[in-house]
Amino acid sequence: MEVSETIGPSRRRAMEIIENSLFKNAITTLIVLNAITLGLETVETLPPLLHLGIKFFDIFVVGVFVIELLLKLYAHRLDFFRSGWNIFDFFVVGVSILPGSGPFQVMRSLRVLRVLRLLHVVPMMKRIVEALFKAxxxxxxxxxxxxxxxxxxxxxxxxxxxxxxxxxxxxxxxxxxxxxxxxxxxxxxxxxxxxxxxxxxxxxxxxxxxxxxxxxxxxxxxxxxxxxxxxxxxxxxxxDERTEEAIEQIEDEIEDTEEKMLKKGDEILGVIAELKAEIAELKASQDR
Structure with missing residues (x-):
């Protein structure tokens, strides 16, 4: 990426972490598990120990989401807020860390918005939502x-x-x-x-x-x-737009491959020419 050439090594490392497939899959798994626990939390017949475990797991999930958000903010700086999905994540995580009592008690019910993060974490869901917005x-x-x-x-x-x-x-x-x-x-x-x-x-x-x-x-x-x-x-x-982008990417890769092959071909021709020159010199020395 061109942007990675202009940033420091620590920001580049943060960007590599948030773009890593394992990190993304871990976040997706946590969102799904958190969606399940949010539903289980509404069941009043669950044992108190299980409710306590769900509460601690919820705190852990919020902590991971905060770390993810901080990594994105550090990697992208103000560019972070250019994406509507990032602003949505910022709002969801912000609501999650607010206290669930007093004037903020109504915010507690908004925790379920974390489940909606799947809409842009899962690529297929993201395409559907973006298509809906365009429509x-x-x-x-x-x-x-x-x-x-x-x-x-x-x-x-x-x-x-x-x-x-x-x-x-x-x-x-x-x-x-x-x-x-x-x-x-x-x-x-x-x-x-x-x-x-x-x-x-x-x-x-x-x-x-x-x-x-x-x-x-x-x-x-x-x-x-x-x-x-x-x-x-x-x-x-x-x-169709994504297909065109994929075709353009393939064409660019083909052009790059052709250029590399032409360079290698020129190198091979140069080596052959040097071998022919050496052979000619050997023949000339034998004739002497």
């Missing part, structure tokens, strides 16, 4: 389309079904916010038939199913599937 701008446009669809449908539903004497239907569609919330429930298909559509049909709207099925088709099957398509496209773009 956020497109998601905003889809959310806007979905909001417009729900708003227009809520206005229609309030006008069609809000003026009724049935208390159940009135509670569902008596105003615009209530209609929008009901349609959101229909979009998620959570009890949409018995809790919404059937009540509206029993209230004297036998063809209400046409309205709700049309809404489900547009909102659930069409618009929501756009989210899936967008995420898949982002993942594919991420994979």
């Amino acid at each position: 956020l701008p497109g998601m905003g446009a889809i959310i806007a389309v979905l909001a417009v669809l729900i708003y227009a449908s809520a206005v229609m539903a309030t006008s069609l079904y809000g003026r009724t004497d049935d208390p159940d239907v009135h509670a569902l569609f008596h105003d615009l916010p209530a209609s929008a919330f009901t349609l959101f429930q229909v979009m998620t298909m959570d009890g949409w038939r018995n809790e919404v559509v059937q009540k509206v049909m029993d209230d004297g709207h036998p063809y209400a199913w046409i309205f709700f099925l049309s809404f489900i088709f547009l909102a659930s099957f069409a618009v929501l599937n756009l989210f899936i398509a967008l995420i898949v496209e982002a993942l594919q773009a991420e994979q």
Whole structure:
């Protein structure tokens, strides 16, 4: 690395440690084990001795994470904060070392955020999360389309079904916010038939199913599937980008190998030329 040529030996050593595969695997293992112990800590029926062991293990894990963070800070200095993942690690470790009582008692529940470190420690998870972040701008446009669809449908539903004497239907569609919330429930298909559509049909709207099925088709099957398509496209773009980087790296290695082979070929030709010259000299000396 070019940066390693401009730093001192101690910082270079710190960088080698944090980039070492064994060190990374050890951190990953600790994150997984800590996730298990955080879950076990919620089981009240565990023996007190086991709870004590979990507490000491938690302190050990936090200590290792602090050492890792200090090594990264020492190796990268202010460049450490250029990475969003590093800032997230800094926040998680900072929350872990805060006391779990008094005004900081709510911070104790945030310890579970340590598990989320797996999202960037494991390469495959990191790729998926980065692809999701890249898809956020497109998601905003889809959310806007979905909001417009729900708003227009809520206005229609309030006008069609809000003026009724049935208390159940009135509670569902008596105003615009209530209609929008009901349609959101229909979009998620959570009890949409018995809790919404059937009540509206029993209230004297036998063809209400046409309205709700049309809404489900547009909102659930069409618009929501756009989210899936967008995420898949982002993942594919991420994979294509990594493939291009791998191809460029291979091409650079091939070029370096070719240059080395050409240099070695020139050296071999030089040796052959020297041997021929020596042979010619030997022949000349024999002729004398």
